[in-house]
Amino acid sequence: MTNQSIVTEFLLLGFFETWELQILHFVVFLVIYLAALLGNLLIITVVALEQCLHTPMYFFLLNLSFLDLCYISTTVPKSMANSITNSRLISFSGCVAQVFLVVTLAAAELAFLSVMAYDRYVAVCLPLHYRIIMNRDACVQMAGCCWFISLLYSMLHTGNTFRLHFCQSNIIGQFFCDIPQLLKISCSNTQPNDILMFVLVAVLGAACLALIVVSYSHIFLIVLQIPSTQGKHKAFSTCVPHLTVFCLFFGTATFTYTQPRSASSLTKDLLAAVLYSVIPPVLNPIIYSLRNKEIKEALSKLLGRSFF
Numbered sequence: 098m099t100n101q102s103i104v105t106e107f108l109l110l111g112f113f114e115t116w117e118l119q120i121l122h123f124v125v126f127l128v129i130y131l132a133a134l135l136g137n138l139l140i141i142t143v144v145a146l147e148q149c150l151h152t153p154m155y156f157f158l159l160n161l162s163f164l165d166l167c168y169i170s171t172t173v174p175k176s177m178a179n180s181i182t183n184s185r186l187i188s189f190s191g192c193v194a195q196v197f198l199v200v201t202l203a204a205a206e207l208a209f210l211s212v213m214a215y216d217r218y219v220a221v222c223l224p225l226h227y228r229i230i231m232n233r234d235a236c237v238q239m240a241g242c243c244w245f246i247s248l249l250y251s252m253l254h255t256g257n258t259f260r261l262h263f264c265q266s267n268i269i270g271q272f273f274c275d276i277p278q279l280l281k282i283s284c285s286n287t288q289p290n291d292i293l294m295f296v297l298v299a300v301l302g303a304a305c306l307a308l309i310v311v312s313y314s315h316i317f318l319i320v321l322q323i324p325s326t327q328g329k330h331k332a333f334s335t336c337v338p339h340l341t342v343f344c345l346f347f348g349t350a351t352f353t354y355t356q357p358r359s360a361s362s363l364t365k366d367l368l369a370a371v372l373y374s375v376i377p378p379v380l381n382p383i384i385y386s387l388r389n390k391e392i393k394e395a396l397s398k399l400l401g402r403s404f405f
Contacts, residue, residue, distance in 0.1 A: 107192050108185045108268045109176070110367070116183070123180045126173050129379055133169045136382030137162040139396065147395040153216055153231040160240050161209045165378035168202040171195060172273040172374055179272075192274040193259055199273065199374065201251035203350060204301060206377065208243035210343050211305040217336070218312035222319050250301060257293055261285040270363055271370055277353060278366070298354045302347065309343060338384040342377060349373040 112122045140162040144155045172195070179185050187195070219230050258276050264284040271278045276294065280287045316336060349372040 106186050106188050106267065107274065109179060109187055109274070110268075110270050110272055110363075111180065111185055112272065112367070119180045119183065123177050126177045126180070126375075129375060130169060130173045130177070133165065133378040133382075137166045137378065140382055140392065141166075143392060143395045143399055146399060150391065150395055153236045154213070154220070156236050157209060157213050157216060157240070160243075161206070161213070161381060164202050164205050164209065165381050167198070168206065169375060169378040171198045171202065176272045187274065192269075192279075193255065195274040196258060196276060196279070197251050197255045200254045200276070201247045203373065204247035204250045205243055206346060207301065207305050207350070208247060209240075210339070210346070211308045212239050212243060214309045214312040214339065214343075217339070218315055221316045246301075250297060253297060254294065257290055261287065261290070271366060273370070273374070275353070275366075275370065277356075295355055298351060302351055306347065309340075313340060342380055342384055346373050346377050 111119065113119050141159055144150045144159045144162075175187065175191075175195070179187075216231060219227050223230065254276060258279055261280075261283040262285045263279075263282055266282045268282065269275070269278045270281065280290055313336060320336075349369040353366065353369045353373065
């Protein structure tokens with residue numbers, strides 16, 4: 098293979114070589130995928146149908162659940178199919194589509210987590226102005242900006258990656274098409290790609306991290322002024338899980354896209370990819386909604402109407 102025009106397919110990395118362990122991988126990923134589907138579909142359904150949940154916070158949760166559904170569906174089903182059929186093939190066009198969708202949805206995840214932190218900041222620190230600041234038009238505009246920036250961000254990454262020639266190998270060291278792994282197998286000069294990728298990740302990451310840090314710094318200052326211990330515990334219990342998921346997602350994604358390729362290893366790359374592409378869509382419904390009293394009450398009401 099001398100250039101990318103004759104590369105018609107890539108080979109994705111399998112987790113295991115033996116058939117029994119491939120079946121185990123299929124079963125584990127199937128359970129994770131079904132849990133993510135069930136949790137996120139429940140949230141989307143409840144928020145869409147229950148009028149009492151038509152608030153800014155749940156509007157952003159609905160968007161987050163929708164992108165989590167798309168996010169996990171972009172990588173996990175293909176990996177499951179490859180495992181059960183004992184095949185590792187993905188077409189060139191399929192690889193392009195997977196890279197574009199993964200980067201778009203990962204960037205959107207980061208953007209929505211940041212916007213949700215700002216929403217909590219306004220709710221806790223500026224409660225009297227909450228309805229004015231977080232009005233319907235403002236929420237729609239913020240969500241639109243998250244999706245637009247993510248699409249633009251992904252187009253830059255995808256176009257910059259697939260302008261390269263691939264001639265050293267067509268074996269991708271990951272269970273889905275991932276930009277750092279594609280750069281490893283390119284025979285072109287990838288230094289401009291490395292620079293652009295680092296700059297883009299740094300700009301988006303710094304902007305989202307700054308918004309998160311500033312928002313939660315103000316929130317924690319307000320929470321510390323609450324006289325009752327129960328009130329402080331309730332406030333911290335809603336903030337800490339959000340910060341935990343953000344740090345997990347942000348840390349592993351940043352590690353993957355900014356570490357020097359010479360310092361990467363197969364095990365670390367696989368673990369990081371699972372942590373930022375598979376785990377968040379499963380955890381988000383539990384952390385943000387299924388622990389939420391209003392969601393559980395709305396779900397009980399909806400199920401009651403369905404049965405009776």
